[in-house]
Amino acid sequence: MAHVAFTRNLQRHVACPPCAVVGGTVRESLEAAFTLYPRLRGYVLDEHGALRFHMAVFVDGAPITDRWGLSDSVSEASEIYVMQALSGG
């Protein structure tokens, strides 16, 4: 199972400890995480399901390339990290 971790700055708003998920893509993996933490969805994704402009997702150390579709591949051993982009200071 892939592991998903969320920036500490999100914990202040929504409790979302690291979790193990099943999914072949970033979207499938995040959807699995949102099943555990439903309120988290609106903090990471916008109303169209795209990654928020000032958020970033890394898979195994590399930023994802499909911020709208979240179709980047995820393996069973992947480490997914959801954090703030540093844009804006």
Place this chain on the structure above:
Amino acid sequence: MDQLLISTRKGLFSARRTQRGVWDLESVSFLGDNVSLAMQDPRDGAWYAALDHGHFGAKLHRSKDRGASWEEVGVPAYPTPPEGHVEKDFLGREIPWRLIRFWCLTPGLASQPGLLWAGTLPGGLFWSEDSGATWHLVESLWHMPERRKWAGGGADSPGIHSIFVDPRDGNRVAVAVSSGGVWRTKDLGKTWTAHTKGMRADYAPPELVEAPESQDPHRMVQCPGAPNVWWVQHHNGIFRSTDDAMTWTEIKNVKPSVFGFPVVVHPKDPDTAWFVPAIKDERRIPVEGRVVVNRTRDGGRTFETLGRGLPESWAYDLVYRHGLDLDDSGERLAFGSTTGSVWISENSGDDWITLAEHLPPVHAVLFV
């Protein structure tokens, strides 16, 4: 009203008037978070706080115990644009179909329990019939061709900052847009008409000076006790309507400046209104570094410039459109500034006391 909510860049602060008649800050909610505005629902007493987290988006919280605890409720969602649709304002800048920020929250009438209206950036008007749990876009306004001509004013995207539900008829709702004019529905949002006749936008190209979409009302208010009377602090000056927003009359020659952002009107006396003037456009600071409030008691024929208790020099406080409030008595006023100062008057603005000088930048104040 003995309590004041102060929405700031770094939290929602509460101040209270003690039994000795002294105002003091007493608590803060959402410390460190950007609170765009607060609203109290007079029907059930609930407070609402709109947050703009930046990275994490706009959120809405509700308190049923006057701020002791908060619960997150729903937020509006913009529709997905048609495939390949990229919308641009009339200057060619992209308008995202995405909630950026709450800019106004207004409850429906007592006869409309649970009904809330939300004005947002980038220009969507939303309504909720379940006290904010779920929201619906007013599609008639969003898809109105003239809406495409709205542009940013005060922010990169256009936004609805003033919503007034007619106290005589809850189906009649008026909104003001920076920058995009004044629009009203008489049928609970099915159809909309412009209400800007008499307004003038000096900053627009000559052929667009009187166009509804060119108008930039910074703030619009309706007198609750005389709802045919409206006041607007416009980018271009002060306008007043006495015929229920059918026509507007420009009020000129107001010293020290006719420019500013907020306006409040007395709850019963439609001739009495307050403004916080500033130097126009490029500078946006108090004239000569002196913080003052302008008051008219004769419908705008004359103004008094009130400054007793306010900084007389070296002050550069700007007051945003929701940064001035008046309580139900019509005598108690408060305003907060971009440099974190808050002042209160208990005698209609004749005298002012300093409540705070070092708060974060103030977006809005509200008596509750």
